[in-house]
Amino acid sequence: MAPRPSSTFTRRSLLTAGLATAGAVALAGCSSTPLGAGLFGSPLNPEQLIFWNLFGGGDGSRMQTMEAGYRKANGGTKSLQATVFAWGNPYYSKLTLATVGNKPPDVAVAHLTRAKPLYDGDILEPITDADLASVGLSADSFNAKSWDAQKTDGKNIAIPLDTHPLVMFYNADVMKKAGLLDSDGKLKDLTGLDTFEAALAAISKVTGGTAITVANVSETATPWRVFQTLYWQITGATPFLSDNGSKITVNDDAYAKVMERIASWVKKGWLNKGLDYAGAQTAMFTGKSGFFLQGEWEITTAQSIKGLKFGMVPVPTLFDKPAAQADSHTFVLPRKDRTPAQRKQAMVFIKSMLDQSQTWAMGGHVPAYLPTLDSSAYKTLEPQADYSKAAEDAVYDDPAWYGGSGSTFEVTVGAQLALVQQLSSSPQAALSAIKGQLKVYTNTPSPL
Known part of the structure; x- marks a missing residue:
């Protein structure tokens, strides 16, 4: 795919200009994000990873358990700031506006069907083979259906956590x-x-x-x-x-x-x-x-x-x-300037979440990470293992800017x-x- 020309007049460029004025004030007023979490707050702590997601209920509880696992292995409470937003369009609007405002999170969750429009809108960065290899991952680490579905214009735009059929x-x-x-x-x-x-x-x-x-x-x-x-x-x-x-x-x-x-x-x-x-x-x-x-x-x-x-x-x-x-819950990298260390930090966080996929599977989602999906622990988990084949027959919604989950x-x-x-x-x-x-x-x- 040809590089996106920076001179093209798009909604992204319009929003970027507008956010310096009234739009910024409106966003700051409606956001529940703490200062420094990536909208319009104080400068971010470069040692703290900022993570946005849309998980509530049982999924939210399990994700908090997994976040605690990351904190325990990576410096304690100050190593991660996780923020939850309302499911659906409100979440994706905040993620888009934060990115065009140059204050996105380091890592975000996106449904696979919503990641494609975000990528087409220049909101997401591709994830390279070198990024994957830096934490011991490759295409072969994932369920083929979800991995193939996230590929866009030959690029990896998201790392699947699960399939939810x-x-x-x-x-x-x-x-x-x-x-x-x-x-x-x-x-x-x-x-x-x-x-x-x-x-x-x-x-x-x-x-x-x-x-x-x-x-x-x-x-x-x-x-x-x-x-x-x-x-x-x-x-x-x-x-x-x-x-x-x-x-x-x-x-x-x-x-x-x-x-x-x-x-x-x-x-x-x-x-x-x-x-x-x-x-x-x-x-x-x-x-x-x-x-x-x-x-x-x-x-x-x-x-x-x-x-x-x-x-x-x-x-x-x-x-x-x-x-x-x-659909699949995936991890994405919102577009932002990153040092090599910050990029590695984001990948370490994603790998930590994948390593805890058994916890995620307790809530019903079929793991996309093969070391978990193929493990004896998952294969003996009932009734989860009884329907896991549905992930192999997954059909994702057609790409459209107005399509996808919610x-x-x-x-x-x-x-x-x-x-x-x-x-x-x-x-x-x-x-x-x-x-x-x-x-x-x-x-x-x-x-x-």
Whole structure:
């Protein structure tokens, strides 16, 4: 890729000029970042690594444990300042503005699907083979799917910590009554649409109604993730978006095949018509449904339910090939002037986090770091090891400046897919609405 010309007039150059005045004041007022953490505070301590992330809940607790491991090995409390920001667009806006304001953190977390637009906007620095080698890493240290997915223009732009795919949770007591457990107490193979629908029918007889739940009320991410999973199981599926989000290229026939099937499940009473996020998982937890489709991170919630016997598996292959919508949490290097020592310090921190991937895996995410993924400790971790193959079949959202986890694209498309599940819209009407609503974004150049 040719070097980005410094004279090009971009949103980055505009913001850089504006941050010296009113924009800087506004940012300082809304930021929760302590002084010196990389926005507009006092000069940074060169011996202290500044780390930004967006982890709350169980992920946040585990990340704090891992940060403590780094501090213990690298000089104590003053060696690291870690700051957590609100998940989604607010986080990425702060990271972008801090970088164009020349006060970014040393290391930041980014979803892999959000790292690409950041890199295209000149917010991230590539990570060289020499950077990796300085801490004993190489491309061979990582799950191939996540490592290959982060490559952009032949450059490494992010170091994956995990893969977090959509998976299928199941209530073991309901499965037993429905005759769907094998001799080891694990879910039987449900490959194939006919086999899967026969299982839904059997579960429905046990529950008296719902067999599988998918959150679709006040929730847009889950409908998109379920669609993307089943869509990419179909031979002939094409990217929903192409040319960095400037074109809509979804295969209409494959789209219809998935959404018409989902609507048919609702009409048969197998799939819920309307449930919010909490309601969808509670139905499975309480035995009112047998299956629940969600990200593997809800393992923590399931484990907290007293007396619940559950398992987790990759979403069964209903069509032609296995696929699972997924993203990855990655470490990125925001663009800034660094000495060789500071660059090495950033890599040492990232390596420390990777070395503690078993702690991270306790929260459900599939490790991207092969020494952990291939370890006996991880392979005996249940139910995590039962669905880890989903990482090999991961499908990442198409690159677009308005796309990725928690994005405008996800909200726009997911809202229409939810209406199909609610039987408030036909698959055809929803697709027409999606294409119409996305036009404003496909026709707008990236603002980065």
